[in-house]
Amino acid sequence: MLLNLPLSRYKLHRAAALRGDSVVLDELFARAKIISMLADRFECSGNSLAFISPKLAEGDRYFLGLSSSGEPYFVVHQASELTEFGDNFQSLRTLGARLDDLEVGAAVHALALTQWHQSHLRCSKCGAQTQSILGGSARQCEVCSGQHHPRTDPAIIVLVKDSQDRILLGRQKVWPEKRFSTFAGFVEPGESFESSVIREVAEECGGSITGMKYLGSQPWPFPASIMIAYEANISNPGSVAADGQEIEEIIWLTRDELKSKSASGELLLPPLISVARAMINAWYGPMAESELSGQSWRN
Numbered sequence: 001m002l003l004n005l006p007l008s009r010y011k012l013h014r015a016a017a018l019r020g021d022s023v024v025l026d027e028l029f030a031r032a033k034i035i036s037m038l039a040d041r042f043e044c045s046g047n048s049l050a051f052i053s054p055k056l057a058e059g060d061r062y063f064l065g066l067s068s069s070g071e072p073y074f075v076v077h078q079a080s081e082l083t084e085f086g087d088n089f090q091s092l093r094t095l096g097a098r099l100d101d102l103e104v105g106a107a108v109h110a111l112a113l114t115q116w117h118q119s120h121l122r123c124s125k126c127g128a129q130t131q132s133i134l135g136g137s138a139r140q141c142e143v144c145s146g147q148h149h150p151r152t153d154p155a156i157i158v159l160v161k162d163s164q165d166r167i168l169l170g171r172q173k174v175w176p177e178k179r180f181s182t183f184a185g186f187v188e189p190g191e192s193f194e195s196s197v198i199r200e201v202a203e204e205c206g207g208s209i210t211g212m213k214y215l216g217s218q219p220w221p222f223p224a225s226i227m228i229a230y231e232a233n234i235s236n237p238g239s240v241a242a243d244g245q246e247i248e249e250i251i252w253l254t255r256d257e258l259k260s261k262s263a264s265g266e267l268l269l270p271p272l273i274s275v276a277r278a279m280i281n282a283w284y285g286p287m288a289e290s291e292l293s294g295q296s297w298r299n
């Protein structure tokens with residue numbers, strides 16, 4: 001069974017056929033639900049996105065899609081160097097587990113798209129300026145006319161297990177103490193997801209994989225990843241060790257050990273919106289939500 005992942009709840013119809021018609025897009029915008037973003041933050045009202053009036057919308061406008069009832073959704077984005085925001089502007093990391101299915105999908109799309117635009121203001125072929133086209137689904141170079149499309153960087157994430165059904169978690173050197181997670185890494189050029197899983201586990205802990213199972217995928221727009229999740233059994237649980245480079249510490253855990261260490265604060269689990277947490281919770285079982293409610297990482 002595939003995992004039910006919090007940021008994979010996408011309900012909008014992307015309506016790509018409408019992106020090329022600026023007259024239709026103007027008409028849709030005038031009656032749209034408009035998400036307001038400042039840098040990577042979302043304007044909020046309580047536990048929902050605060051949709052703003054088209055008349056008040058300032059910034060770059062991108063079309064997201066239509067709801068099942070035909071309501072158009074757009075995001076309006078203002079770039080900003082701000083690092084401090086008012087309470088009414090929240091990050092997707094904070095909002096991700098709270099928003100309903102429709103809003104979270106729109107927010108994930110909006111964050112991924114706005115960050116891509118911000119980092120592709122110039123043409124990668126000739127260096128000239130680019131302009132948003134097709135409702136914001138692409139950019140075009142003003143000089144060489146080259147078209148540029150949003151890119152997503154695939155990264156695998158893997159829950160390593162042994163034959164006793166224990167799981168192996170690791171702590172990266174750059175993380176604060178007590179913070180543990182599953183193993184993960186970017187897929188390299190020319191590599192399949194499966195080869196990437198085998199390589200990452202071998203590199204980070206010396207694990208030798210005997211079999212793996214696909215668990216699902218989740219967009220992770222921080223800034224442009226998609227996480228492809230697997231669980232994998234290894235044949236050498238007794239001889240794995242942290243690589244000392246990226247991973248500083250590893251730990252094998254039974255369910256009871258995970259429960260007691262997370263309750264005591266000896267081990268901090270990944271946040272609820274992460275694939276890592278979803279994999280750990282699914283392995284733990286139906287009681288995960290109540291029994292692993294100890295502290296998570298701070299975002």
Ligand SMILES: [Zn+2]
Pocket residue numbers: 123124125126127128141142143144145146
């Ligand atoms: Zn160009």
